[in-house]
Amino acid sequence: MQSHTQSPTNAPSASDRSQAGTSPDALRRKFLEFFRSKGHLIYPSAPLKSDDPGLLFNVAGMQQFKPYFQGATPKFPGVEGVWPRVATSQKCMRAGGKDSDIENVGRTRRHHTFFEMLGNFSFGDYFKREAIGWAWEFLTAPEWLGLDPERLYATVYLDDDEAYNIWKDEVGLPEARLSRFGEGENFWPANAIKDERSGPCGPCSEIFYDRGPAYGSPDETGPNTGSGDRFVEIWNLVFTQFNLENGVLTPLPQQNIDTGAGLERFAAVIADVKDAYATELFQPIIRRLERLSGVPYRDLESVHHRIIADHVRSVSMCIADGILPANDGAGYVIKMLLRRASRQAYLLGLREPVLHQLVSGVVEAMGEAYPEVKDAQARIEGIVRAEEESFLRTLESGIARVSGLLDELGGDTLPGDVAFDLWQTYGFPLDLTEEMAQERGVRVDREGYAHAREAARSLSRAARGEGALFGGTDVFGQLAEAHGETAFVGYSARDAEAAVRALVQGGEAVSEAGEGTHVQVVLDTTPFYAEGGGQVGDAGVLEWRGGDHEGKALVTTTTKTKGGVVVHHARVLRGTLKTGQRVRAAVDPSRTETEKHHTATHLLHAALRSVLGTHVAQAGSLVAPERLRFDFSHPQPLSESELRRLEALVNRWIQADFTVSWRVVPLEEARAAGAMMLFGEKYGANVRMVSVTPERDPKSSVSTELCGGTHVARTGTLGVFVITGEEAVSAGVRRVEALVGEAALSYLADLRATLAAAAKSLGVTPGELGPRLERLQSDLKAAQRTAAELRDRLAAAQTAGESGLEVSEAGGFSYAVAQLGGLDASALRGAADRLLARSGADLVVVGSGPLLVVKASDAAQARGAHAGRLVGEIARRAGGGGGGRPNLAQAGVKDPAQLGRALAALPDILEHLAGGA
Structure with a gap:
C-alpha cells in the first residue's frame, strides 16, 4: 500500500478524465445529478446578497438552510412534501469582510472573491456513513468523476473514531492515507460564518487529492503539511452533532450533514490544470x-x-x-x-x-x-x-x-x-x-490613513442621521435643524432654480468646490428625487454662471438624510461652485423611463393580487430607468399560465390608458380607501396616495398605494409590459423582473432577432419554428430508442449461445464469467440478468470494454454474497472502481486490457471475501 511519500508521480492523463467531463458546467451538473439519484431535492442557489445580519453576502451553502439545521421542518416554497435531503450549487462572495483576503486574490492559487460551493445537506436524516460513502462513490465511480482512489486522502477529528472507522473499514481507505487533526483543521466551530462561539457545531472530515510532486514542495508529506499545493482539499464533510453553549458541548437532538466542495478548486483538479484561472471559469x-x-x-x-x-x-x-x-x-x-x-x-x-x-x-x-x-x-x-x-x-x-x-x-x-x-x-x-x-x-503613513478613514465613517453615519459626530459637528443634522427638509418640486417639474445651501467634502462644510472635485450639494429647493421606496435616486446636472464663465456639475445620484435633507452627489465639470450660488437644477431625461417602471410596479402588484390572491404583499422593489424588480410574498413558483395572465392583465390596463393621479390625505382616509401599505413601514399623519383609475369610473381604481415616488400621468405612456424573469428570493418570497417603455421595445426587438436567426438556421419561418423543433425532438427520441434496441439485440445475440456457459466455484459460491463487446451499462445489466438465469450460478460477472457488471442470485445474497463489494475488488485490480447493491453492481476500469487479469483473480477475490464475511 502506498504511503504519503510513495504517491504516483504523474498526474492522470486527459484520457483518464474523459468519462468525468472536465468542464465546470459538466462537473456542476454531475454533482447535482449524483445527489438527485440519492434522493436529494436539487434546490436553487440563494441570492448573493445575504439577509443574515452582519453579513453583506452569502459565503456558504448552508446559510439559506439555517432554520432547518436548527430543527424547522424542511419544507420548501413550491415543492410538495418534506425534504430532509437537499443539494445545491450556491453562489458565494467573500469580499469586503474580515475574512475576504482580497489582497491575496490573483496572487495565490486558491483565493477568489466570487466562488461556487457545491453542497449536500441532511436535516436529521442521514449522517456520517452515507455522507462519507456517497462522497467516495461520487469521486471514484467511473460514471461520475472516476478519480484514482489511490490519490485520495482523508482527515478526521482527533477523537472521531466513528468517522475514522467508516473510512478505514467500510470505504477501505488505508491508514497511511487517513489522518487525525485537532480543532483548527477538523472541527467546524459554532457559527463559523459569523465567528460567534455558540450554537450547532461538530467534527468534520476533509477529503484531499494528491496532485503529484510537480505541484508540491519538498516539505509536503500529506494533507496539511508543507507549503505546496500537492495535497489539495476538495471536499469538507461537516457532521453537525453538538451544540456549544458557555464552552460546553452537548449532543443535538437532530444530527445534520453540511458539506462543501468549492467548484473552482474541484474544476482545477478534474481538468488537471494549475488552478481555477486555467479552467473555463476564467x-x-x-x-x-x-x-x-x-x-x-x-x-x-x-x-x-x-x-x-x-x-x-x-x-x-x-x-x-x-x-x-x-x-x-x-x-x-x-x-x-x-x-x-x-x-x-x-x-x-x-x-x-x-x-x-x-x-x-x-x-x-x-x-x-x-x-x-x-x-x-x-x-x-x-x-x-x-x-x-x-x-x-x-x-x-x-x-x-x-x-x-x-x-x-x-x-x-x-x-x-x-x-x-x-x-x-x-x-x-x-x-x-x-x-x-x-x-x-x-x-x-497607513496608521494615519486608518484613523482618517474611521473618522470619515463616523461622519458618514452622521450624514445618514445616525448621530455620529465628526469634530463636534454634524453638517447635515445642523442643516435639517436650521432649515428643515429640502423642498421637493420634482412631482411637477424636471428643472428648477435653486440656491446652494451647503457644500460638503470629507464631512466638512466648504465654501466652494473647484473643477474636477467631488462634492455633496444641498439646495434649498430641488426637482431631484432622492433614492427611496425602491426608486433609484435621480441623476442630472447643476448649471450656473460664475462671472464670465458658465459652470456645470454632474449629479450622479441623489439621497436623503433622516432629517429630510436632500443630498446631490456631484462632480464639478467646469467652473467653481460656491455656497449661495444660484443654479439651474435639471433632472436627467432618463427619469421618464424610471417613472414608467414605477407605475408599472403598481400595476404589477395589483395584477399579482388579482391572479394569485390577496395574500400577495410587496416585499421589496427596485425601480430604475432600464428595468423593474418586484419582490412579493407567495409560497410557490409562478406557472407559465400565471405569468401569461399577469402580462395580459397589465397590458390591458396599459392599453386602456388609465389616469394616474395622486393626492395627500390623512392616513386614516388612505386606510379607509383600501390603499396598499408596506408592512413595517412607518407613515406620518398625512400620506401620499397614488391611484390608477379609469376615466369612465374614477371611483373604481385599479390600484391604490401609498407611495412617495414619481409616476407617469397615464398608463398608455408605458407602451408595453414584458416579464423577463421569475425566481425565488427566499422562503415564501418570489421575484418578478419586467420591462416597459423603451427597455421593453429593445428587449422585444432583440428577442425577435434571436427568433428569426434560430428559424433561419433550421430553414423555416419563425411561425414554423415550434412544429419544427417538435419534429426534431421526436426524431431524436426515435433515434435514441432505435439505438437502445440495437444494443439490446447485440447483447441478446452475444448471450444466445451462452447457455453452456462454464460455471466454476470459489469461496463457497458458483460463478460464471463472460466478456461481451459494444454494450453500454443498460444493455450490460440486461445481459447479466439473462446469463444468471441461464447458467444457474450464484454469481455472474459480465464485462464490456471499460464496464463491468456483477449480478448475484437471491440465494447467494442470503449466504452473504454482495455484488457491490465484489465488483469493487475486481475493478480495483484493473485500475478502476465502483460499487452498488448486494444484488446488482457495476464499475468501470481505466485500462480494459487489464480486465482479463482482474477476472482471472476472481477465485482469489471470492475466497478473500468469503473469509472476510
Whole structure:
C-alpha cells in the first residue's frame, strides 16, 4: 500500500478524465445529478446578497438552510412534501469582510472573491456513513468523476473514531492515507460564518487529492503539511452533532450533514490544470483580455490578468443578482472591485474603458448555469462601463495630483490623512498611492490613513442621521435643524432654480468646490428625487454662471438624510461652485423611463393580487430607468399560465390608458380607501396616495398605494409590459423582473432577432419554428430508442449461445464469467440478468470494454454474497472502481486490457471475501 511519500508521480492523463467531463458546467451538473439519484431535492442557489445580519453576502451553502439545521421542518416554497435531503450549487462572495483576503486574490492559487460551493445537506436524516460513502462513490465511480482512489486522502477529528472507522473499514481507505487533526483543521466551530462561539457545531472530515510532486514542495508529506499545493482539499464533510453553549458541548437532538466542495478548486483538479484561472471559469475572460491588451497570460506572473478576471466575474454575477455599485454596504464592495480591476487594466497599459468588454467572457463561462447573467449582459456592460469611465477620469487626475504632492513633500513619509483625502475626494486607491510613493522612496503613513478613514465613517453615519459626530459637528443634522427638509418640486417639474445651501467634502462644510472635485450639494429647493421606496435616486446636472464663465456639475445620484435633507452627489465639470450660488437644477431625461417602471410596479402588484390572491404583499422593489424588480410574498413558483395572465392583465390596463393621479390625505382616509401599505413601514399623519383609475369610473381604481415616488400621468405612456424573469428570493418570497417603455421595445426587438436567426438556421419561418423543433425532438427520441434496441439485440445475440456457459466455484459460491463487446451499462445489466438465469450460478460477472457488471442470485445474497463489494475488488485490480447493491453492481476500469487479469483473480477475490464475511 502506498504511503504519503510513495504517491504516483504523474498526474492522470486527459484520457483518464474523459468519462468525468472536465468542464465546470459538466462537473456542476454531475454533482447535482449524483445527489438527485440519492434522493436529494436539487434546490436553487440563494441570492448573493445575504439577509443574515452582519453579513453583506452569502459565503456558504448552508446559510439559506439555517432554520432547518436548527430543527424547522424542511419544507420548501413550491415543492410538495418534506425534504430532509437537499443539494445545491450556491453562489458565494467573500469580499469586503474580515475574512475576504482580497489582497491575496490573483496572487495565490486558491483565493477568489466570487466562488461556487457545491453542497449536500441532511436535516436529521442521514449522517456520517452515507455522507462519507456517497462522497467516495461520487469521486471514484467511473460514471461520475472516476478519480484514482489511490490519490485520495482523508482527515478526521482527533477523537472521531466513528468517522475514522467508516473510512478505514467500510470505504477501505488505508491508514497511511487517513489522518487525525485537532480543532483548527477538523472541527467546524459554532457559527463559523459569523465567528460567534455558540450554537450547532461538530467534527468534520476533509477529503484531499494528491496532485503529484510537480505541484508540491519538498516539505509536503500529506494533507496539511508543507507549503505546496500537492495535497489539495476538495471536499469538507461537516457532521453537525453538538451544540456549544458557555464552552460546553452537548449532543443535538437532530444530527445534520453540511458539506462543501468549492467548484473552482474541484474544476482545477478534474481538468488537471494549475488552478481555477486555467479552467473555463476564467479563461473566456482572460482570452479576451489578452486580445485587448496584447499581453499574454503567464500563470502566477500575470497578476493583472488574474485580478481583472476575478473581479469582473464577481461584479457581473452581483449586478445580475441586483446588487449595484453604491457608496455603502454590498454595493460599495461592487464599486471597490470595479475600481481595483480598472486600476489593474491601467497598469496593463489600457487607457480606455475595457472591463465592460470582458462581461461577454463571464456570460460564456457562467451563462449556462446562471441564465440571468446572459439575460442581464447589456445592463451589466452599461453599468460597468459607466463606473469605469468615471474612475478612469479620476485615475488620470489622481496620478497627476499624487505626483505633485510627492514633488512638494519635504520628508520621506506621506501623511495618512493626505492619502485618505486622495481616496475620499478623488477616489484614488491607497495601494496605487503607495506604489507611486515607493518609486520615490517615500512611505505612506497607513496608521494615519486608518484613523482618517474611521473618522470619515463616523461622519458618514452622521450624514445618514445616525448621530455620529465628526469634530463636534454634524453638517447635515445642523442643516435639517436650521432649515428643515429640502423642498421637493420634482412631482411637477424636471428643472428648477435653486440656491446652494451647503457644500460638503470629507464631512466638512466648504465654501466652494473647484473643477474636477467631488462634492455633496444641498439646495434649498430641488426637482431631484432622492433614492427611496425602491426608486433609484435621480441623476442630472447643476448649471450656473460664475462671472464670465458658465459652470456645470454632474449629479450622479441623489439621497436623503433622516432629517429630510436632500443630498446631490456631484462632480464639478467646469467652473467653481460656491455656497449661495444660484443654479439651474435639471433632472436627467432618463427619469421618464424610471417613472414608467414605477407605475408599472403598481400595476404589477395589483395584477399579482388579482391572479394569485390577496395574500400577495410587496416585499421589496427596485425601480430604475432600464428595468423593474418586484419582490412579493407567495409560497410557490409562478406557472407559465400565471405569468401569461399577469402580462395580459397589465397590458390591458396599459392599453386602456388609465389616469394616474395622486393626492395627500390623512392616513386614516388612505386606510379607509383600501390603499396598499408596506408592512413595517412607518407613515406620518398625512400620506401620499397614488391611484390608477379609469376615466369612465374614477371611483373604481385599479390600484391604490401609498407611495412617495414619481409616476407617469397615464398608463398608455408605458407602451408595453414584458416579464423577463421569475425566481425565488427566499422562503415564501418570489421575484418578478419586467420591462416597459423603451427597455421593453429593445428587449422585444432583440428577442425577435434571436427568433428569426434560430428559424433561419433550421430553414423555416419563425411561425414554423415550434412544429419544427417538435419534429426534431421526436426524431431524436426515435433515434435514441432505435439505438437502445440495437444494443439490446447485440447483447441478446452475444448471450444466445451462452447457455453452456462454464460455471466454476470459489469461496463457497458458483460463478460464471463472460466478456461481451459494444454494450453500454443498460444493455450490460440486461445481459447479466439473462446469463444468471441461464447458467444457474450464484454469481455472474459480465464485462464490456471499460464496464463491468456483477449480478448475484437471491440465494447467494442470503449466504452473504454482495455484488457491490465484489465488483469493487475486481475493478480495483484493473485500475478502476465502483460499487452498488448486494444484488446488482457495476464499475468501470481505466485500462480494459487489464480486465482479463482482474477476472482471472476472481477465485482469489471470492475466497478473500468469503473469509472476510
